[in-house]
Amino acid sequence: IKPAEIMNHLPTQFFATLVQNVNREIMAGHDVINLGQGNPDTPTPKHIVSSLQEAAENPLYHKYSPFSGFPFLKEAIAHRYKEDYGVELDPETEVAILFGGKTGLVELPQVLLNPGDVCLVPDPGYPDYWSGVALAKAEMSFMPLLASNGFLPDYSAISEQDANKAKLMFLNYPNNPTAAIAPSSFYEDTVEFAAKNGIVVASDFAYGAIGFDGHRPISFLETPGAKEVGVEFYTLSKTYNMAGWRVGFALGNAEIIRLINQLQDHMYVSLFGGIQAAAQTALTSSQHCVTELVARYESRRDALFSELGNIGYNANKPGGSFFSWLPVPKGYTSASFADLLLREAKVAVAPGIGFGQHGEGYVRIGLLSDEERLREAARRIGKLGLF
Ligand code: PLP
Secondary structure, eight states: OOOOTHHHHSOOOHHHHHHHHHHHHHHTTOOOEEOSSOOOOSOOOHHHHHHHHHHHTOGGGGSOOOTTOOHHHHHHHHHHHHHHHOOOOOTTTSEEEESHHHHHHHHHHHHHOOTTOEEEEEESOOTHHHHHHHHTTOEEEEEEOOGGGTTOOOGGGSOHHHHHHEEEEEEESSOTTTOOOOOHHHHHHHHHHHHHHTOEEEEEOTTTTOBOTTOOOOOGGGSTTHHHHEEEEEEHHHHTTOGGGOOEEEEEOHHHHHHHHHHHHHHOOOOOHHHHHHHHHHHHSOOHHHHHHHHHHHHHHHHHHHHHHHHTOOOOOOSBSSEEEEEOOTTOOHHHHHHHIIIIIOEEOEEGGGGOGGGTTEEEEEOOSOHHHHHHHHHHHHHTOOO
16 A cells, blocks of 8 residues: 555654553553653543433434534533633634544644645644644744743744744643643734734643633633634543543634634534533533642642652642643753653653653653652652652
């Protein structure tokens, strides 16, 4: 079989290797504390599961769903955005239902970019942005996210020529992998920069619900003028521990929503109706489960950082998301340090280089085990005697 040329342009799936290495240690009988992947470790809240069980009995959902999804689900996400962010969305024209945020992030470059067009991509950043750009045969121009700038891109460092050439830009706050949060002034600058240069903004708000110390992360769509220049991607994966259910949304600019729906009409019929009904339940019933989830990650963060403090490992506490971004000790690369942690401490973390060149010098730790296991992970790292 001779594959199409595009298959050679797809970036290698870095995390597949990581998973293989972790599995090798587990198969060898080691007790690995796996903090490498971004997979929520606690179950979907019961009332959402019950809603699916009930909906599965409804013959309406046994048929094909409407192409772009049931109106009740679009109304539910519009309701949540109004409640949480004060953002008004027209459910019919400003909401697209996705199979998880990932499909939309990969589709967007395909509906907006021609071969050779330029997309601004954060470095370090979530690798699926690269996939969509590759499938569109477009080019990436990386925006370094540096600690010195709060892991925000510095628009003043982008040359006028590069800014003019760019057609699309990905942003992601709370950020994976750096766990940084964006202030509203940054989004105001973003709208100005995007409008001036004719760039579409794609705000990936996958961790939008997870902010610590009483801080509620800001939606890009709260910014005046945001809908004129872009869309936001929201997902139920992290907010309601529904990663396996594959429910996400694109929200905002009506023309972009129309294009995403148009592409999806050629590729899928929408999600199983029972899942749409359960997603509606998640979005419209009490949000107590989300408050609990955020409190759980915050206690885990505090447990991890108190033990890291005990072993003398100094790092900044994350303000949101469920990641921590830790500097690697002198003499190691992110890959060699991650490798050492897996082999010697049986703690799996993600090396920063997997997220881009500017991820070098860091590892990402997920707050994805209970407090005791996170403390244990830090103690095992401490035993290596590096700090
Ligand atoms: N964006 C970021 C930054 C992520 O970390 C993830 C998942 O790990 C996603 C998007 C996609 O999530 P999903 O496709 O499950 O909605």
